[in-house]
Amino acid sequence: MKAARWHARNDIRIEEVPEPVLRPGTVEIAVAWCGICGTDLHEYTEGPIFIPAEGHQHPISGEAAPIIMGHEFSGTVTALGDGVTDLAVGDAVVVEPYIIHDDADAVAGVEYQLSPDMNFIGLAGRGGGLSETIVVGRRWVHPIGDIPLDQAALIEPLSVGHHAYVLSGATAGDTAIIGGAGPIGLLTAAVLKAEGVTVIISEVSAARKAKALETGVADHVLDPTQVDVAEAVRELTGGAGADVGFECSSVDVVLDMLLDAVKPTATVVNVSIWGHRPPVDMQKIVLKELALKGTIAYANDHPATIRLVQEGKVDLAPFITGRIALDDLIADGFEQLIHHNERHVKILVHP
Numbered sequence: 136m137k138a139a140r141w142h143a144r145n146d147i148r149i150e151e152v153p154e155p156v157l158r159p160g161t162v163e164i165a166v167a168w169c170g171i172c173g174t175d176l177h178e179y180t181e182g183p184i185f186i187p188a189e190g191h192q193h194p195i196s197g198e199a200a201p202i203i204m205g206h207e208f209s210g211t212v213t214a215l216g217d218g219v220t221d222l223a224v225g226d227a228v229v230v231e232p233y234i235i236h237d238d239a240d241a242v243a244g245v246e247y248q249l250s251p252d253m254n255f256i257g258l259a260g261r262g263g264g265l266s267e268t269i270v271v272g273r274r275w276v277h278p279i280g281d282i283p284l285d286q287a288a289l290i291e292p293l294s295v296g297h298h299a300y301v302l303s304g305a306t307a308g309d310t311a312i313i314g315g316a317g318p319i320g321l322l323t324a325a326v327l328k329a330e331g332v333t334v335i336i337s338e339v340s341a342a343r344k345a346k347a348l349e350t351g352v353a354d355h356v357l358d359p360t361q362v363d364v365a366e367a368v369r370e371l372t373g374g375a376g377a378d379v380g381f382e383c384s385s386v387d388v389v390l391d392m393l394l395d396a397v398k399p400t401a402t403v404v405n406v407s408i409w410g411h412r413p414p415v416d417m418q419k420i421v422l423k424e425l426a427l428k429g430t431i432a433y434a435n436d437h438p439a440t441i442r443l444v445q446e447g448k449v450d451l452a453p454f455i456t457g458r459i460a461l462d463d464l465i466a467d468g469f470e471q472l473i474h475h476n477e478r479h480v481k482i483l484v485h486p
Contacts, residue, residue: 137486138266139464140201143189144182147204147469149462155262155270162222162276163214164230167284168458168483169264170207171468172292173318174408178204178258179469181410185258194252195234198260205484206232206257208264209279209287219273227282229290230264231275231437232256241274241435248298248434255432264288265461267486277437282444285458286451288483289322293449294440296323298433299406300330303379307331312368312377312396315384316343316356318480319406321454323381324352326440329448332379335371337364337392340477350453359388365395372398381406387413394419394427402426457482 138152157163178186187199212226222228232255235241239250247253256271257263279287296319305311309332313320316338324334324347336353338344339360347353355371357364368377376398382390385407393403394416403425420427433440443449456479459467468482 136267137461138203138263139205139461141178141182141186141204142201145179147179147465149464152203152266154268157214157216157270159217160219160273161216161270162212162219162228162273163268163270164210164228164276165213165268166208166210166264166266166486168209168288168485169205170288170292170481170483171472172207174258175204176469176472177408177410180473184408185254187259193234193254193259195236195254196260202258202260203263203266204257205264205266206255207288207291208269209284209290210269211284213268222273222276222278227279227284227287228276229279229287229437229441230256230269230271231277231294231433232291233275234259234261243435246434248432265464265484265486277441279441280445282441285455285483286444289451289454289481290437290440290444292318292481293322293326293444293451294433294436295319295406296326297436297440297443299323299381299404299430300326301436302428302430303381303402303404305330305332305379309333309378310335310372311379311381312337312364312393313381313383314389314393315382315386315407316340316347316353317383317476318454320381320383321347321350321352321480323383323406325350325449326443328352329443335368335377337389342477346453346480350450359392364392368396377401379404383407385409391416394423394425397423397425399423400425402428404428404430406430454480455483456480459484461486
């Protein structure tokens with residue numbers, strides 16, 4: 136079968152690879168759509184980051200580069216391994232793409248995203264969504280009912296936004312300031328709006344500002360090249376500042392703005408993956424008694440996220456800005472997102 140494999144920085148190849156083997160307790164899925172994630176772009180231009188370098192096998196998967204990529208994907212069940220009785224061939228599903236130790240629980244109340252050696256399918260082995268077929272453990276497979284498969288490929292990044300929302304402690308009636316209207320910023324905003332939070336987004340790209348407004352995920356969009364965002368947030372909140380902030384840009388000045396724009400005792404959640412070490416104004420954190428939190432991926436967020444989409448509280452269709460074939464992955468996918476990212480939110484690949 137065909138698959139996209141990461142060999143080295145700036146070296147991803149579409150290759151023929153063996154089909155995965157169905158094992159007891161696993162599910163075979165024909166991949167319908169796979170999104171290109173910001174993490175994938177970081178691996179392409181700066182990696183290896185999550186991908187184990189050649190000769191340095193991941194301690195759980197036992198794999199190293201070259202690695203099949205893709206962790207934001209949807210598909211249809213095509214076969215069930217022995218012992219899997221609660222799914223059926225033909226079911227539409229998404230995958231929570233974790234690689235964790237077999238003895239690590241993945242149940243409610245367990246922070247399995249923080250378990251030792253955690254990594255991701257599509258980054259550290261065990262196949263990936265940028266391939267025709269994948270076999271995964273049953274516990275990572277989530278039925279999606281009648282959600283269209285292209286939209287369902289966005290459930291994974293939407294779950295990232297949902298987890299950030301949960302960590303923030305935001306409640307209906309609160310006001311949030313989001314730094315950056317890229318894919319994760321917009322999808323985090325979508326979750327917040329669905330939960331009754333007023334959303335302010337800071338963004339410079341005209342296309343992304345328009346997308347935030349036309350999708351209805353932002354109540355206010357502020358351009359930091361035109362206004363003092365922190366001051367504008369205070370004006371919109373009666374001088375108080377935002378209740379919560381979300382860093383979704385990995386830009387130093389955006390993080391600094393968020394610390395300024397939130398009210399005293401507020402929580403700022405960093406959702407970005409950073410390619411460098413940013414300076415942090417500790418004095419703002421101290422004098423305002425702020426909580427600066429990190430977040431990685433999700434834990435038990437997929438069911439709640441799927442319900443938001445099934446109940447019509449989040450519409451994922453407007454965030455799909457491109458659909459391409461696997462053979463066009465680099466030219467029409469990665470290169471577009473690297474050099475023309477203002478035109479796109481999510482490009483989907485059909486393997």
